[in-house]
Amino acid sequence: MTVEIWWGRTADARPGLVAELNAAERDRMAAYARDEDKSRFVVGATIVRRVLAGKLGRSPADVVIDRTCPDCGRQHGKVVADGMQISVSHSGDRIVVAFHPVAAVGVDVELINPSIDTASLATVSLSDLEADELAAFPADARARAFTQYWTRKEAVVKATGDGIAADLRKVVVSAPDQPAALREWAGYDGPVRLVDLPAGVEYAAALAMLSDEDLEVRSFDAAPLLRS
Numbered sequence: 001m002t003v004e005i006w007w008g009r010t011a012d013a014r015p016g017l018v019a020e021l022n023a024a025e026r027d028r029m030a031a032y033a034r035d036e037d038k039s040r041f042v043v044g045a046t047i048v049r050r051v052l053a054g055k056l057g058r059s060p061a062d063v064v065i066d067r068t069c070p071d072c073g074r075q076h077g078k079v080v081a082d083g084m085q086i087s088v089s090h091s092g093d094r095i096v097v098a099f100h101p102v103a104a105v106g107v108d109v110e111l112i113n114p115s116i117d118t119a120s121l122a123t124v125s126l127s128d129l130e131a132d133e134l135a136a137f138p139a140d141a142r143a144r145a146f147t148q149y150w151t152r153k154e155a156v157v158k159a160t161g162d163g164i165a166a167d168l169r170k171v172v173v174s175a176p177d178q179p180a181a182l183r184e185w186a187g188y189d190g191p192v193r194l195v196d197l198p199a200g201v202e203y204a205a206a207l208a209m210l211s212d213e214d215l216e217v218r219s220f221d222a223a224p225l226l227r228s
């Protein structure tokens, strides 16, 4: 099973892209106070629309996208489109979108902040086992290690659709110096494939696919897609 991964940057954002968005997406953009948030959102939404437009043979503005949140009904939930499973993530100047025709996918990218307090973050998002493993990393490697745990966990809970409703301490993943895997999570007992995505030294990223088929990843640069 091949998951398509499309990478964009905030610098790919242009005012003209907004014309392809639907009313809910324009409202989302307008609600962001910071330009960088607007850019991250419009690049993610446009990658979704333009990649699907290419696959469906229609124009990006005609692609039907729904983000209804199952908890509150607002348009800030997981992206849903006919015939494709999709996951979107953005952090810093990176935007990533994963596509698979059948299997649910979850993707997460995070800018690594070298000055985070990993010990206190561990108490709210890592299991005791993971926190012990993290503490064994050299101090200057802990920010990256913590962020790898985080992106692996987020990829899983985004694939299942739980998102922030999940208690990340219970989503136990493999240690950052081991191949990515879900070790244990009572909230989901189906098959899952997990892999780290190369995202450069400043970022950590991971992809989850809810299937026991082999996971193959094909990565694309979204810049040419967003240029026209």
Ligand SMILES: CC(C)(COP(=O)(O)OP(=O)(O)OC[C@H]1O[C@@H](n2cnc3c(N)ncnc32)[C@H](O)[C@@H]1OP(=O)(O)O)[C@@H](O)C(=O)NCCC(=O)NCCS
Residues within 6 Å of the ligand: 040, 041, 044, 045, 067, 069, 071, 072, 076, 077, 078, 079, 087, 088, 089, 090, 091, 107, 108, 109, 154, 157, 158, 159, 160, 161, 162, 163, 164, 165
């Ligand atoms: C996904 C989530 C974990 C956020 O993660 P994050 O690290 O802050 O942000 P990311 O950039 O990695 O991911 C954001 C994307 O996740 C997607 N997403 C939102 N809810 C999701 C969910 N439950 N499951 C999977 N994906 C979800 C959206 O596509 C969103 O991007 P978009 O709005 O630009 O389309 C999340 O659950 C969340 O914060 N959702 C926001 C909505 C909210 O506040 N819900 C509360 C319930 S009312």
Ligand SMILES: [Zn+2]
Residues within 6 Å of the ligand: 069, 070, 071, 072, 073, 074, 076
């Ligand atoms: Zn909501």
